[in-house]
Amino acid sequence: MTTLRSTLDTKGDSFAENRDAMLAKLAEIEAEHAKAIAGGGQKYVERHRKRGKLLARERIELLLDEDAPFLELSPLAAWGTDYHVGGSMVTGIGVVEGVECMIIASDPTVKGGAMNPSSLKKGFRAADIAAQNRLPTINLVESGGADLPAQKEIFIPGGRTFRDLTRSSAARVPTVALVFGNSTAGGAYLPGMSDYVVMVKERAKVFLGGPPLVKMATGEESDDESLGGAEMHARVSGLADFLAADERDAIRLGRGIIRRLNWHKQGPAPKPDYAGPRYAAEDLLGIVPTDLKVPFDPREVVARVVDDSDFDEFKPLYGTSLVTGWATVHGYPVGILANARGVLFSEESQKATQFIQLANQSDTPLIFLHNTTGYMVGKEYEQGGIIKHGAMMINAVSNSTVPHISVLMGASYGAGHYGMCGRAYDPRFLFAWPSAKSAVMGPQQLAGVLSIVARQAAASRGQEYDEEQDVAMRAMVEGRIEAESLPMFLSGMLYDDGIIDPRDTRTVLGLSLSAIHNGPVRGAERFGVFRM
Template sequence: MTVLDSTLDTTSETFVAARKAMEGKLAEIDAEHAKAIGGGGEKYVQRHHERGKLLARERIELLLDEDSPFLELATLAAWGSDFPVGASLVAGIGVVEGVECLVVANDPTVRGGASNPWTLKKSFRVHEIAEQNRLPVISLVESGGADLPTQKEVFIPGGRMFRDLTRASAAGIPTVSLVFGNSTAGGAYIPGMSDHVVMVRERSKVFLAGPPLVKMATGEDADDESLGGAEMHARTSGLADYFAEDEQDAIRIGRRIVRRLGWRKQGPQPRADVLPPRYADEDLLGVVPDDLKVPFDPREVIARIVDDSDFDEFKALYGSSLVTGWAELHGYPIGILANARGVLFSEEAQKATQFIQLANRSNTPLLFLHNTTGYMVGREYEEGGIIKHGAMMINAVSNSTVPHLSVLLGASYGAGHYGMCGRAYDPRFLFSWPSAKSAVMGGAQLAGVVSMVSKASALSRGKPFDEDADAALRAAIENQIEAESLPMFLSGRIYDDGVIDPRDTRTVLGLCLSAIATAPVEGTERFGVFRM
């Protein structure tokens, strides 16, 4: 048997303390999620409802198949910025008429659904997910276009939104727009560049320029309805393919469009008989210590997310700081690389390289579970070739073509973040636990390096070194790095696809693997030159 044997003591002081710390972090995350769900606030939500309109998430709920899940993405986008949490856009993967689709909905309670710089970044990311995984795109449109006070940051890069839609269509990925309100200026090109367009009677308004701008530009007097109303576009311009009586009717039509697509998955089918893990997902709350300097065994995580807790470990006695092996998750085969003791040595890098090659040979997706402080440093390790061995691992990750999934459990520092398929290496999906931290190095280490460099500089110039000022600088740097390495900060900048509750890890990964299987899963034998 290859079933993992858990040794986690859920009654120990260490576990209880870790669980308490995790619950505190989850409460903070929940509070920020509530801000995103609240949109523009109670006043604007009430005004929207009084106009007989549905909220963005209400529209999504009606669109999706009953009781089906919705994997929301980048919920915390714009956190820590001058813009509301969520970036005035709700996006995620859900099932419509049995088809997994990327659903993108403007939140009209936030400045009329106008696009700010973070709206663009979030839009770019989710459309990248649609393209990589061959997911049909459904846009629920109600937006006044660009947020004009930030036009200098929106206008030039914003054209990519329309480019993404047309490229999806060119790749054979269906695009559908359901227009519920204003779709103005650049926003008019969302339905204009979609394959299928639904507009709502006396609600949809689609025009390049509204009546005031038309008056200024041409002297022409026009009202909203004659200039860009749904009936005009259905009868005269031909922009509307379907004419809906109300929002519910538009959603009904949208579902019928998806039903008629004849969309089929091209990836592997999961095993039909799936056994759940043998250990409780509740235990995941206490696996990662609050102090990330304290190691933990990632096998305890693996045992609680893979089918039947069954895991065939690869090279178990070699490079023991990295756990590698094969499993199934919700019936999908998967290869797992998980950091065991933080530091990656030459043995771990070589082990990972071989494992990644084998996964590509068998067309098996890879899951990276991060808890690394980076590659080992020091004269002995430099002489042993840590640079070229780390480069081998990064080479393999960079050129691997099977889908990659990454979950940051604990630390993810330095080049170790790269070798474990961080954001820059295009994992199909990347999520963080509330316990995660990611930066070029730990705050104390970075502050110490700056201090040593400053001290050496002062001594070389024959100047006195101010120890008190140095201590204050070190504290400031350490606090800054600590704040900038936390998951809400990173998620706000869309460096991950969401901060998830550890107990949801298996479900989230299962939804991702199912979405990934919409496209073919194919490995490669082509890698860069491995320096031996």
Template sequence: MTRLSTAVDPRAPEYAAARGAALERLAALDAEHAKALAGGGEKYTARHRDRGKLPARERIELLLDPDTPFLELSPLAAWGSDHPVGASLVTGIGTVEGTECVITANDPTVRGGASNPWTLKKALRANEIALQNRLPLISLVESGGADLPSQKEIFIPGGALFRDLTRLSAAGVPTVAVVFGNSTAGGAYVPGMSDHTVMIKGRSKVFLGGPPLVKMATGEESDDESLGGADMHARTSGLADHHAVDEHDAIRRARRIVARLEHRRAHPAPPAAEEPLYDAEELLGIVPEDLRTPFDPREVIARIVDGSDFDEFKPLYGSSLVTGWARLHGWPVGVLANARGVLFSAESQKAAQFIQLANQRDIPLLFLHNTTGYMVGREYEQGGIVKHGAMMINAVSNSRVPHLSVLIGASYGAGHYGMCGRAYEPRFLFAWPSAKSAVMGPQQLAGVLSIVARQSAAAKGKPYDEEADAGMRAFVEAQIEAESLPVFLSGRLYDDGVIDPRDTRTVLGLCLSAVHNAPVEGARGGFGVFRM
């Protein structure tokens, strides 16, 4: 039998401690997510509703098929910056008329939906997901354009938004724009470059330059309606393909557009899957509060894969990395999960072979991170850890099957790269609240700086200031600890969201369904030179 057993004891003190810590992290995470959900706050939301308009998330809810999930992406974008959490934009994946789509929606309660640098990064990430996975892109538009004080950070890279719309269309990926209010200046190109555009009578305004700018540029007197209203664009310019009477009608028309796309996914949905044998609730108590304490990733795998059924590959070789085959919501996956943190030469070679096998069989890969990196030391350097680590990174870099990554514990150093961190372009990357990621652990980094400073003082023949050293170490440890936390990294879009561990199976199932809209084809050779 290949069904995984479990050693988790919910009555054990260490389990209770880990669960308690997880619940505290989740409560803190909920508070940060609430900031994004609040948008511009009660005052501006009430003003928006008083104008007869729906908030961004209610527009999305009406657009989606009833009782279907919405996988929101990057909800903590801009966290820790000078801009509001969420970056005045909602993005995610949902089902419209039976078709999985990427949906973006400006939040006009936040500075009129103006785009700041994090809005741009978030929108570009959504476009990337749509293109990679061949998902139709629906833009729910209501924005005053660029947040002008931030224009120096937006103008040059912002052109990529319009580039992406044309590339999606050229690749045969449909794009739909529904304009609920202003879509001005550069923002006018969103409806202008989308395949299908819906505008609302008396509400939609699309123009390159509004009346004040036209007055300044040409001296011409004009008004919103004649310059860029829905009636004008439906009757005169031809920009509006559909002329809706109100927001609900606009959303109905958008749903009909999607229904008529006849969009076909590359792979049919799999049959119904068997649930795991073990309760997802137990995932809260598996990862210790102190990430230096090892845990068995099979306990995680057993609670997310179908039937807890897992065929392990090379279980006796390179045992610090668990590899094997499973199904998740019916989709086949190859799983790589760190068992004891450190990656040695055997683990690296095992991973490279496993990744090649997945590519040979066109099977997506799931990386579960809990690594401190590749092993260091004279013995390991002489044993070839550099070339073996490079072999694993080579395999990850040149693999062509979709990769999904979940940071469940530590993800430090080059181990983050070898386990398909953000720079290696996984289709999706999520983090648990327990995760931490940096060039190395806070204590190690502070210790390295201390050793270097001591050596420098000794080389100069100067006494070493132990008190200053202790202060420096404490400062550096606190800084790296703060910068290693998932909310900090998620704010910079280094992941696609921080998720509740109990939702991992559902999130991954939605992602696997999304990636199978595009052909899943592995690399046939083309891995470059493996140094043996």
């Protein structure tokens, strides 16, 4: 039998403590997410509505199929910066006319939808996901272009936005622009480089230079409508393929474009019949300890995520700090690598390497469930080859071509973050639980290392070490590293694709796997040299 049997004590004190801590973290994240949903604030929302316009999320809701899910991405972009939480845009994957699409919507209530450095990175990440997973892109456009005070961080890298559009078209993955308002200056190239363009009559304005700039540059007198209005572009320039009567009509036309794409997924379909997990998703709130130094059994997570709680564990008696095995999620076959006791030893590294190779042989996507403090250090382990064995695992992750999805449940420190397919290793999606932390090492360890180095430096100079200063230094470093390793900080920097409620893990994985299968799923035919 490969059905997992849970031993989780859901009535115990530790479970209740873990659950309460997780719910408190979720409440904090929900409060920050509410800031993104609120847009630029009540004043600017009301001004937008008085103009007869829909909000960004209302446009998305009308665009999506009825009752279709929307997997919002990077909702906390810009958190911890001087810019508005959310990055003045909404991005995510939704189903339009039965087709999974990447949707990118400007939020005109935040500085007129102007692009800042965080929103630029958010748009880049959305474009990467669309390209990797072969998703048609729908841009809901109403933006004043670059946030000019930040132009030095936007102008040069910003050209990638238009490059990505043309590359998508060249890859035969359609791009659609629905223009509801301004799309000016460099932003004019967004509809200009899209495959299909819809503009709203008397609302859309698309030009390289507005009337004041034209007056300054050429002396020519012009007005918005004759220079770049929707009707002019539909009747004269030909930039607009469709002229919409209003916003709802533009969304109707956009849905019609997607309906006529004749779109087909290239990946294998999921199994038509599957059962849900045998254990409640609600239990996921109480599994991760409040102290991440305390290990937990990731099989308890797997049992509440995979179909029928059925998990065929691979090499269960070898390298037991890493759990590996096969399962299905919403009918899609997957391989799972999950940290059991934090540290990765040589045995775990070799086990992971073999498992990743096997997944590539069978064209099976991989899910990485993170709770690792990194690879083991010490004389015994260095002599035993931990570097070359860790390198084997990282080599396998780097050169694996089956899709990867990472979920940070607890700690994700040091090179263990790399071996478990952290952001730099291009997982198709990377999500974090509110309990997750990620850094070069734990705060206490990092502060301790700095203290040892400082003591040695003082001794080499023949100076007495200042113990009071050491205590203050360690407290300052621990506080800073702790703050910088928290999921909201990392999410604000776009180091994950969103912080998710643990109870939603199965749904999020299912939506991600479905998006992934828009493209082919093929394993690597060869790997780099493994140091044995």
